[in-house]
Amino acid sequence: MELIKGNLSGDGLNKDGLSPGNYLIIMENLKNFIPPEKQEEIRDQIVGDIFREAEKIARKSIISTGIENKLEKRIDDILTSRWLGFPIMLLLLGFIFWITIVGANVPSEMLATALFWLEEKISILFYRLGTPDWLHGILVHGIYRTMAWVISVMFPPMAIFFPLFTLLEDLGYLPRVAFNLDNLFKRAGTHGKQALTMSMGFGCNAAGVISARIIDSPREKLIAIITNNFVPCNGRFPLLIILASIFIKSSLSTTYNSLLAATVVVAFVLIGIIITLLVSWGLSRTILRGIPSTFTLELPPYRKPQIGRILVRSFLDRTLFVLGRAVMVAAPAGAVIWLLANTTINGSSLIQLVAAFLEPFARLIGLDGFILLAFILALPANEIVIPILLMGYLSSRIMMEPESLETLHNILINNGWTWLTAIATMLFSLLHFPCGTTLLTIRKETGSFKWAFFTFFLTTAIAVLVNLILVQFINFFIL
Amino acid sequence: MNKSAESIALNLIRRNFNIKNDDNKPLIALAGNPNTGKSTIFNGLTGLRQHTGNWPGKTVNRAEGYYRYKGREFLLIDLPGTYSLLANSTEELIARDFICFARPDITLVVADATNLERNLNLALQVLELSTNTVLVMNLMDEAERKGIKIDVKKLESCLQIPVIPAVARDGKGLEEIKKTCYRIIREGIKFKGIQMSYSREIEEKIAGLIPVLQRNLTFLEDKINWRWLALRLLEGDKTILYSISTYFPVYREAVNIIQKGDVQLDGVN
Known part of the structure; x- marks a missing residue:
C-alpha cells in the first residue's frame, strides 16, 4: 500500500x-x-x-380506468393464438405479395417501353454527335441499359410492396410475429429476441444485423447475426416476386396464377425461416453452445397508422434507397458486363468464357454460368442480379428489345430456363452469401472479419448444398 | 470547491459519457420505458440538431441533440428505454450511471398515460436518485380513446414534481416542456419529489450505513445521493462500486481488486 x-x-x-x-x-x-x-x-x-x-x-x-380494451385483447388473442397465429401471418404476407404481383405488371411494362424508347433516342443523338462505337456501347448498351432494367423491373414491385410492408410495421404487427416465433427460437437454443432481429432482416439484412444489438448475450447475438441473411431482404424480394410471377403458371385463369405465385413467395419466406431455425439450432449445439436466456416480450398497443408518413417514409427510406443503391452498383456493373461481352479472345467473348467456366458447377445446382456470374457480380447489392443476368444474356446473344415481363419471360425461356431453373435461382438467392453491405456490417458489429467470412462461407455452403440436393432429387425422380 | 471548479469537475465526469459541454448548457436527460414515445419527444425537441452514435464502449444507441428556447441552448440526451434502474441490463446500467454520475440538470421521465402504474415504477426510481425531475405524460390521446382519465393535478401533488401532459406525435406539450425546463434553470427551482420509505428494518440499515459511506467516500460529498447509494449496497448491487471506481478512478491497476460486477448476461458460456 x-x-x-x-x-x-x-x-x-x-x-x-x-x-x-x-x-x-x-x-x-x-x-x-x-x-x-x-x-x-x-x-x-x-x-x-x-x-x-x-x-x-x-x-x-x-379518475377512470376506461373500458378495458377488450377488442384489442381479443385481436391479440387471435393473432398470437397457438393455432391461428401462424396461418394468419402467412395469409397476410401472401396477400401483400399477391397485390404486389398483380399490381406491378402494367407499370413495369409502361416503364420499360418508355425507357427503351428513350434509349433509341439517345443512340440517335450519339450517332449524330459522331461518338465512337465503344463509348456508345459502354454508356448506352452497358450503363444506361442496365439502369433501365433496374428501374423498370424493380421499381413497380417495390413501390407497391414497401408501403404495404411499412403499413404492417406501423400497425404494430411485427411484434406479434416475434411473439409467435419466440417459442420456436427458444427451442432452437437461441434468444427469443432473434424473432425480432429476423423480422428486421425482411427489411434489410444489414439493419437486421445491427438490430441484433438488442440481444445481450454475445453467443445468441452472434447466432442472430450469422443467420439473419436467411430471410429475404427488400433487395431480394423483387427477384422472388418477379420470378414467381413469370414462371409459376398454369392453364387456369390469371387470378389463379397470381395467387399461386404469391403462395410460392410465401413458401420461400417459410423456407427461409425454417433454415434460420435449423442453422440456429445447429450453431447453438456446436460452435456457439449454451442455454437460451429468457426475456419478456411486451406487445405494444396497436397504433393508428399514419398513412401519409408511411407513403413518404416507405418511398424515401426504402424504395428510393434500395433503387438508388441498385442503380449505383448497376452502373459500373453494366459497364463491366459490356466490356466482358465485347472483349473477345479467339472469337468468343470474355463473358462467354467466364460463364462457360462456371457452367459445369452451376449446372449441378440448377443454375447456369450466367446466373452464377450474376450472383457473383451482384455481391455489392443483391438487387441487381436480374438486371445483370439480362445484360449477360442479351449482350452475348441476339439483341432484343425487351419491353415487358412477357419479354423477360421469353428471354429467360430462350436461354434455356425451366421452372426448375427459376426455383433453383430463387432458392440460391434466398440462401447464398449476404451482400457486401451486410458483410461489412457483420464485421463492424462483431469487431472481426472472422465472423463475416464465417457467415459468407456458411451461407454459401448451405445454399450450394440445399440447391444440389433439391436439383438432383428432382432430376432423378421427376424429370 | 467554488462554483467554477465544481462545474469543471462535473464536466470531466460527463466527458466519460462523451458529453462535451464546455459552454455549460443546461443538460437534460430523457428517461422512460420503451414504447412511450421518448424518441418522438427527443426528435420533436431537437429537430435536426442532433447526432447519433453509441454509448462509450457499449453497443447501445445513443442520441444527443440540443434546442434553443428564449435565446438559451439546452443539451438533450436520450437515455436507453428501460423499465427500471436496477442495472439488470446494459441499457439500465447506462441510464442509471448517467443520472447518477453525469447528474443532468433536469431528468425528463417520459411515461405512457395508458399504462401509468408500470411507468410510475421508473419515475419513483429516478426520483430516489434525483429530484430535479419532470414527468411527461405522453400518449394522452390514446389514453383518452381508451377512456382512461388521469388527474394531472393530483398526480403532481402525489409525486411533488411537475407533470406535463403531452401528445408528442402531434407536437402537443413540447412547448410546455421547454417552458418548464427554462423556468427551472433560470429560477433555480428545486422540487421536493416524493421519496420512497421502506420498512423500519431497511430504514435502520440505511441510517446506519450512510455515515460509514460518508466517512469513507469523502470524494463523493455533494456528488451522490447517500441514501440511494446505501440502498444499492444493501440490496447487493454488484455494479455500483465498480461504476464509482470508473468515474472516480485513483490508479488503473489497483482497480482490479474491485469486483467488476458485470451485468448478468444470461446464457453466455
Whole structure:
C-alpha cells in the first residue's frame, strides 16, 4: 500500500476516488449491516415497495380506468393464438405479395417501353454527335441499359410492396410475429429476441444485423447475426416476386396464377425461416453452445397508422434507397458486363468464357454460368442480379428489345430456363452469401472479419448444398 | 470547491459519457420505458440538431441533440428505454450511471398515460436518485380513446414534481416542456419529489450505513445521493462500486481488486 501514488491519508484511504482501501472497508462494514445471503431478500422488498407505491399513486390519480380494451385483447388473442397465429401471418404476407404481383405488371411494362424508347433516342443523338462505337456501347448498351432494367423491373414491385410492408410495421404487427416465433427460437437454443432481429432482416439484412444489438448475450447475438441473411431482404424480394410471377403458371385463369405465385413467395419466406431455425439450432449445439436466456416480450398497443408518413417514409427510406443503391452498383456493373461481352479472345467473348467456366458447377445446382456470374457480380447489392443476368444474356446473344415481363419471360425461356431453373435461382438467392453491405456490417458489429467470412462461407455452403440436393432429387425422380 | 471548479469537475465526469459541454448548457436527460414515445419527444425537441452514435464502449444507441428556447441552448440526451434502474441490463446500467454520475440538470421521465402504474415504477426510481425531475405524460390521446382519465393535478401533488401532459406525435406539450425546463434553470427551482420509505428494518440499515459511506467516500460529498447509494449496497448491487471506481478512478491497476460486477448476461458460456 505504501507504493500507491495519489492523495492518501494515513489510513490508506483515498480522497479523490475509489481505492481498494475504501472498497475493502465498505465491503467489510456492509457485512455488519446485511449478510450477503440476505441481500436478495432486501432487493425483493425494495422492488415490491416501489411497485406498491406506484400502484397507490396510480390508483389515486386515475379518475377512470376506461373500458378495458377488450377488442384489442381479443385481436391479440387471435393473432398470437397457438393455432391461428401462424396461418394468419402467412395469409397476410401472401396477400401483400399477391397485390404486389398483380399490381406491378402494367407499370413495369409502361416503364420499360418508355425507357427503351428513350434509349433509341439517345443512340440517335450519339450517332449524330459522331461518338465512337465503344463509348456508345459502354454508356448506352452497358450503363444506361442496365439502369433501365433496374428501374423498370424493380421499381413497380417495390413501390407497391414497401408501403404495404411499412403499413404492417406501423400497425404494430411485427411484434406479434416475434411473439409467435419466440417459442420456436427458444427451442432452437437461441434468444427469443432473434424473432425480432429476423423480422428486421425482411427489411434489410444489414439493419437486421445491427438490430441484433438488442440481444445481450454475445453467443445468441452472434447466432442472430450469422443467420439473419436467411430471410429475404427488400433487395431480394423483387427477384422472388418477379420470378414467381413469370414462371409459376398454369392453364387456369390469371387470378389463379397470381395467387399461386404469391403462395410460392410465401413458401420461400417459410423456407427461409425454417433454415434460420435449423442453422440456429445447429450453431447453438456446436460452435456457439449454451442455454437460451429468457426475456419478456411486451406487445405494444396497436397504433393508428399514419398513412401519409408511411407513403413518404416507405418511398424515401426504402424504395428510393434500395433503387438508388441498385442503380449505383448497376452502373459500373453494366459497364463491366459490356466490356466482358465485347472483349473477345479467339472469337468468343470474355463473358462467354467466364460463364462457360462456371457452367459445369452451376449446372449441378440448377443454375447456369450466367446466373452464377450474376450472383457473383451482384455481391455489392443483391438487387441487381436480374438486371445483370439480362445484360449477360442479351449482350452475348441476339439483341432484343425487351419491353415487358412477357419479354423477360421469353428471354429467360430462350436461354434455356425451366421452372426448375427459376426455383433453383430463387432458392440460391434466398440462401447464398449476404451482400457486401451486410458483410461489412457483420464485421463492424462483431469487431472481426472472422465472423463475416464465417457467415459468407456458411451461407454459401448451405445454399450450394440445399440447391444440389433439391436439383438432383428432382432430376432423378421427376424429370 | 467554488462554483467554477465544481462545474469543471462535473464536466470531466460527463466527458466519460462523451458529453462535451464546455459552454455549460443546461443538460437534460430523457428517461422512460420503451414504447412511450421518448424518441418522438427527443426528435420533436431537437429537430435536426442532433447526432447519433453509441454509448462509450457499449453497443447501445445513443442520441444527443440540443434546442434553443428564449435565446438559451439546452443539451438533450436520450437515455436507453428501460423499465427500471436496477442495472439488470446494459441499457439500465447506462441510464442509471448517467443520472447518477453525469447528474443532468433536469431528468425528463417520459411515461405512457395508458399504462401509468408500470411507468410510475421508473419515475419513483429516478426520483430516489434525483429530484430535479419532470414527468411527461405522453400518449394522452390514446389514453383518452381508451377512456382512461388521469388527474394531472393530483398526480403532481402525489409525486411533488411537475407533470406535463403531452401528445408528442402531434407536437402537443413540447412547448410546455421547454417552458418548464427554462423556468427551472433560470429560477433555480428545486422540487421536493416524493421519496420512497421502506420498512423500519431497511430504514435502520440505511441510517446506519450512510455515515460509514460518508466517512469513507469523502470524494463523493455533494456528488451522490447517500441514501440511494446505501440502498444499492444493501440490496447487493454488484455494479455500483465498480461504476464509482470508473468515474472516480485513483490508479488503473489497483482497480482490479474491485469486483467488476458485470451485468448478468444470461446464457453466455
